[in-house]
Amino acid sequence: MAHIKQIRKRHIWLMKTTVRILEHILDPLSDAQWRTWHDGEDGWTILEVVCHLRDFEEIFLGRAQKMIQENHPDLGRYDHEAMAIDRKYNEQSIPEAWEDLVSRRERFVAFFEGLSENQWAATGDHPERESFSMLDALMQVGLHDTNHIEQITRIIKDGKVETRE
Numbered sequence: 333m334a335h336i337k338q339i340r341k342r343h344i345w346l347m348k349t350t351v352r353i354l355e356h357i358l359d360p361l362s363d364a365q366w367r368t369w370h371d372g373e374d375g376w377t378i379l380e381v382v383c384h385l386r387d388f389e390e391i392f393l394g395r396a397q398k399m400i401q402e403n404h405p406d407l408g409r410y411d412h413e414a415m416a417i418d419r420k421y422n423e424q425s426i427p428e429a430w431e432d433l434v435s436r437r438e439r440f441v442a443f444f445e446g447l448s449e450n451q452w453a454a455t456g457d458h459p460e461r462e463s464f465s466m467l468d469a470l471m472q473v474g475l476h477d478t479n480h481i482e483q484i485t486r487i488i489k490d491g492k493v494e495t496r497e
Contacts, residue, residue: 358484388412395456
């Protein structure tokens with residue numbers, strides 16, 4: 333059990349750290365770079381990636397909360413591409429999107445830090461992973477962040493200017 337507690341602690345630390353890493357990466361960029369540099373010809377802009385991270389913070393937290401409120405619930409599927417379009421990610425305020433991501437992350441960290449052992453045992457039915465534990469929910473955040481940190485650093489490296497019409 334001590335080993336599992338250490339894994340939880342390390343992944344909570346990772347949740348805190350990835351947001352700080354993103355802040356260091358994004359701080360020197362201009363508004364234009366946030367809105368026009370994108371992942372390939374049809375890929376997301378940096379702002380769209382940040383809005384995605386922000387919105388999935390709520391989805392991931394909602395799933396974890398549902399797992400402790402219900403017995404092995406269905407955790408639902410979300411269309412992240414449709415969300416980016418419907419919510420007009422690239423038209424959103426950069427400071428607000430960033431502040432929302434940071435505050436949602438703080439709330440999610442507090443959620444995990446406050447779980448009892450019984451709550452850590454909660455599970456759900458994930459649309460892509462089937463049975464999904466609370467530890468899976470915790471680890472998913474860092475993996476998701478890392479995926480998008482790589483994406484953002486690739487966008488910056490390539491310095492692609494938007495060509496979408």
